[in-house]
Amino acid sequence: MEKLKERMDAFSDAVIAIIITIMVLELPIPKHDLFSEYMQFGKAVGIFFISFCFVANIWYQHSMLFNDAKTMNDHIFIREFIFLAFLSLMPIFTKIITYDTNRTTVLAYGILNIIVNGLFVRLSYAVIKQKYTDQQDIKRIFHKVYGNHNNFLGYASITILVLAYFFPKAMVVVYLAMPVISFVTTRHD
Amino acid sequence: MEKLKERMDAFSDAVIAIIITIMVLELPIPKHDLFSEYMQFGKAVGIFFISFCFVANIWYQHSMLFNDAKTMNDHIFIREFIFLAFLSLMPIFTKIITYDTNRTTVLAYGILNIIVNGLFVRLSYAVIKQKYTDQQDIKRIFHKVYGNHNNFLGYASITILVLAYFFPKAMVVVYLAMPVISFVTTRHD
Amino acid sequence: MEKLKERMDAFSDAVIAIIITIMVLELPIPKHDLFSEYMQFGKAVGIFFISFCFVANIWYQHSMLFNDAKTMNDHIFIREFIFLAFLSLMPIFTKIITYDTNRTTVLAYGILNIIVNGLFVRLSYAVIKQKYTDQQDIKRIFHKVYGNHNNFLGYASITILVLAYFFPKAMVVVYLAMPVISFVTTRHD
Amino acid sequence: MEKLKERMDAFSDAVIAIIITIMVLELPIPKHDLFSEYMQFGKAVGIFFISFCFVANIWYQHSMLFNDAKTMNDHIFIREFIFLAFLSLMPIFTKIITYDTNRTTVLAYGILNIIVNGLFVRLSYAVIKQKYTDQQDIKRIFHKVYGNHNNFLGYASITILVLAYFFPKAMVVVYLAMPVISFVTTRHD
Numbered sequence: 001m002e003k004l005k006e007r008m009d010a011f012s013d014a015v016i017a018i019i020i021t022i023m024v025l026e027l028p029i030p031k032h033d034l035f036s037e038y039m040q041f042g043k044a045v046g047i048f049f050i051s052f053c054f055v056a057n058i059w060y061q062h063s064m065l066f067n068d069a070k071t072m073n074d075h076i077f078i079r080e081f082i083f084l085a086f087l088s089l090m091p092i093f094t095k096i097i098t099y100d101t102n103r104t105t106v107l108a109y110g111i112l113n114i115i116v117n118g119l120f121v122r123l124s125y126a127v128i129k130q131k132y133t134d135q136q137d138i139k140r141i142f143h144k145v146y147g148n149h150n151n152f153l154g155y156a157s158i159t160i161l162v163l164a165y166f167f168p169k170a171m172v173v174v175y176l177a178m179p180v181i182s183f184v185t186t187r188h189d
Numbered sequence: 190m191e192k193l194k195e196r197m198d199a200f201s202d203a204v205i206a207i208i209i210t211i212m213v214l215e216l217p218i219p220k221h222d223l224f225s226e227y228m229q230f231g232k233a234v235g236i237f238f239i240s241f242c243f244v245a246n247i248w249y250q251h252s253m254l255f256n257d258a259k260t261m262n263d264h265i266f267i268r269e270f271i272f273l274a275f276l277s278l279m280p281i282f283t284k285i286i287t288y289d290t291n292r293t294t295v296l297a298y299g300i301l302n303i304i305v306n307g308l309f310v311r312l313s314y315a316v317i318k319q320k321y322t323d324q325q326d327i328k329r330i331f332h333k334v335y336g337n338h339n340n341f342l343g344y345a346s347i348t349i350l351v352l353a354y355f356f357p358k359a360m361v362v363v364y365l366a367m368p369v370i371s372f373v374t375t376r377h378d
Numbered sequence: 379m380e381k382l383k384e385r386m387d388a389f390s391d392a393v394i395a396i397i398i399t400i401m402v403l404e405l406p407i408p409k410h411d412l413f414s415e416y417m418q419f420g421k422a423v424g425i426f427f428i429s430f431c432f433v434a435n436i437w438y439q440h441s442m443l444f445n446d447a448k449t450m451n452d453h454i455f456i457r458e459f460i461f462l463a464f465l466s467l468m469p470i471f472t473k474i475i476t477y478d479t480n481r482t483t484v485l486a487y488g489i490l491n492i493i494v495n496g497l498f499v500r501l502s503y504a505v506i507k508q509k510y511t512d513q514q515d516i517k518r519i520f521h522k523v524y525g526n527h528n529n530f531l532g533y534a535s536i537t538i539l540v541l542a543y544f545f546p547k548a549m550v551v552v553y554l555a556m557p558v559i560s561f562v563t564t565r566h567d
Numbered sequence: 568m569e570k571l572k573e574r575m576d577a578f579s580d581a582v583i584a585i586i587i588t589i590m591v592l593e594l595p596i597p598k599h600d601l602f603s604e605y606m607q608f609g610k611a612v613g614i615f616f617i618s619f620c621f622v623a624n625i626w627y628q629h630s631m632l633f634n635d636a637k638t639m640n641d642h643i644f645i646r647e648f649i650f651l652a653f654l655s656l657m658p659i660f661t662k663i664i665t666y667d668t669n670r671t672t673v674l675a676y677g678i679l680n681i682i683v684n685g686l687f688v689r690l691s692y693a694v695i696k697q698k699y700t701d702q703q704d705i706k707r708i709f710h711k712v713y714g715n716h717n718n719f720l721g722y723a724s725i726t727i728l729v730l731a732y733f734f735p736k737a738m739v740v741v742y743l744a745m746p747v748i749s750f751v752t753t754r755h756d
Contacts, residue, residue, distance in 0.1 A: 003256045007202065011248065013574065014206035017581035022214060024655050025589060029662060033669050049652055056648040059578065067570045081245040085238055088213050095218060096230075102222050192445045196391065200437065203395035211403060270434040274427055277402050284407060291411050381634045385580065389626065392584035400592060459623040463616055466591050473596060474608075480600050 005072040008080065012062065015084055020055045023048055023091040044098065051094045058087060058120065069127050076126050083119040090116065107165065194261040197269065201251065204273055209244045212237055212280040233287065240283045247276060247309065258316050265315050272308040279305065296354065383450040386458065390440065393462055398433045401426055401469040422476065429472045436465060436498065447505050454504050461497040468494065485543065572639040575647065579629065582651055587622045590615055590658040611665065618661045625654065625687065636694050643693050650686040657683065674732065 027044045030037035089112060097109045132138050216233045219226035278301060286298045321327050405422045408415035467490060475487045510516050594611045597604035656679060664676045699705050 004252055007198075007252050007256070009574075010199070010577070011202050011206055013578050014203055014581055015210050017578055018207060018210040018585060019213075021582050021585040021589070021655055022210070024586075024659055025214070025592070027659055029659060029666065031666070033667060033671060038671065045656065048656075052648070052652045052655075056652075060644060063571055063574050067574070077249060081241070085241045085245075088210055088241075089234065089237075092213055092216055092218060099218060099220070100222060104222060104227065193441055196387075196441050196445070199388070200391050200395055203392055204399050207396060207399040208402075211399070214403070266438060270430070274430045274434075277399060277430075278423065278426075281402060281405055281407060288407065288409070289411055293411060293416065382630055385576075385630050385634070388577070389580050389584055392581055393588050396585060396588040397591075400588070403592070455627060459619070463619045463623075466588060466619075467612065467615075470591055470594055470596060477596065477598070478600060482600060482605065 002071050005066075005069065008072060008077065009066050012066075012080065012084060013059070015088070016055060016059045016062070019088050019091060020052060020059075023051050023094075026091065026095050047094055047098050051091055054090060055087070058116075061120065065124050065127055069131055071130070072127075073130065076123070076130065079119070079123045079126050083116070083123050086112065086116050086119055103165065191260050194255075194258065197261060197266065198255050201255075201269065201273060202248070204277070205244060205248045205251070208277050208280060209241060209248075212240050212283075215280065215284050236283055236287050240280055243279060244276070247305075250309070254313050254316055258320055260319070261316075262319065265312070265319065268308070268312045268315050272305070272312050275301065275305050275308055292354065380449050383444075383447065386450060386455065387444050390444075390458060390462060391437070393466070394433060394437045394440070397466050397469060398430060398437070401429050401472070404469065404473050425472055425476050429469055432468060433465070436494075439498065443502050443505055447509055449508070450505075451508065454501070454508065457497070457501045457504050461494070461501050464490065464494050464497055481543065569638050572633075572636065575639060575644065576633050579633075579647060579651060580626070582655070583622060583626045583629070586655050586658060587619060587626070590618050590661075593658065593662050614661055614665050618658055621657060622654070625683075628687065632691050632694055636698055638697070639694075640697065643690070643697065646686070646690045646693050650683070650690050653679065653683050653686055670732065 027048060028041065030041045093109050093112050097105050099105075128138050216237060217230065219230045282298050282301050286294050288294075317327050405426060406419065408419045471487050471490050475483050477483075506516050594615060595608065597608045660676050660679050664672050666672075695705050
């Protein structure tokens, strides 16, 4: 399975590269020389950057995780593709949240956020368990992939979801800011 | 031809990665905060997942097949590209079936389904025949690529096509469910 | 420059893989259950297959050409990217010829056809000249990349272009058939 | 970090390959057999070529830069992705400049131009500083990546930006011509 593992790595990287780049196709361009249209375009660019950070962050963690592994099995293959299927929904959910910011869309975005993170934790666990049996090793690898922020981000996600039900418009800012904070902090440990 | 074979592997993987990812661009987003629009978006996401499973499954079988081969010839090159040409129609046919579910579209989808599977079997045969002459070896490789489900799925495809002529709306569910079942069962043997 | 050469190979392959796959995004889907709409979709699929053959053919020749080379220089880099720039216009010109088949579009398509082939010949020459000095070797490589059909196809292109001025609608069929014939014959020598 | 560095190289190349190719999707095709529509399509193709040159140029410099490096660190990862995020805005800003050429769009394009170049210089510096400590070596690498044109292009960018405020329509031609000139001259040193 070694050759297949390398091929899956390359395939996943290609899928993530496409996800991160096609998001720019969705940006609405200003059609008239009006300040309001430029503002709307600026907002769209901002949201593009946020999605870009989110996916770049996932790609980094994903690479760290699989660099450590030498081989794979069918179990990991299925978890990997379920993870990729949900990850590829991220841009379209970000687009929806831009288009109409209300309770439903913010909750949907928050739930997708938690699902993608959850699927990645499950995938990480399957990959690490395959190689290491010692609990110390497992902890060390998890730390390399996630930094120290994992527990904090997990609790934060659920807290924000509850708050989002009551204050959707305020919480969207927090949601959107999270990948940026995670992108910068995790790397600087 | 060894270097060319590796290059064709990478090229095919890139094409399949693009096929699997551009499908998400076709999803219609909800434009108003209405329950009916969210339902329609949910249905579109469901169909996206099904297409994702189908292509992921094909990618896995395709990788298994070519990992075993060391070289290629012009014959395999032509079969590979005919296979890829039909495979890349899969997303658009899935989109059509979503848009208008009637006898014509369901039959068209069913026929494409059988064509893609048939082309892959022919491709597999060309690849395997190039390397192995012993009948036992050929059987072993076919089993690795397809699992035990090959005959069953072949018969099922034709049965469903006949039924689809009489009950198009019911059969679309069966068609769409097949890649998901195949994705999960083949890997768990 | 060896590492850069490998990187340029991978980059070109990725660009060609994207060109060959995004063409399917342009296909207009049938919106109503009418025979005329299905016919139009069938025609679009046919043109997609033709473009697919053309690009697949180019990819094969391109791979054969660069597999033989060990290194590259700035001259080859510039010719490669000029070639890729024109190649990536192929899908949109094919789309235009489908949309409105008249003298202007058929001539434009024919001229692009000749430009792409001419740029590839110039690129081949630069790559081969870099490695071989003996005229016999140069001839041998040219034969490997192009088969015996090169002269024939060159003369045919110009003849068709002249005829296309007088009979645009008839000549479009010939133009569109050429990549398919080239795809099948070159490989079977 | 060596494996991660190679993976980041492949990922960046894939992102740049997608950026360079999806620009062709944005080209508006002529819908009627009118001279004015063909002219507009010709202008769009011209702008596509210019963006193609710009990105091809960046890809070449980027490859030269990273071929020299053996490893990477978190600092380089963050700078690389910030650079890619802004680079992927290039096609959409080029599209905007085509759509409506006025003072705002030309200034926006000019500023993006300077930002992308600035981010690439910062990235280069981080990559080179990691490996070399001797000032002579750093100068040598910078020269390999940029050629002799770096200072000239830097001063030119700022001069043009000032002029663009007063003569937006004239300066757009200069802006658009710069990547083409840079593409041809840098390589011919």
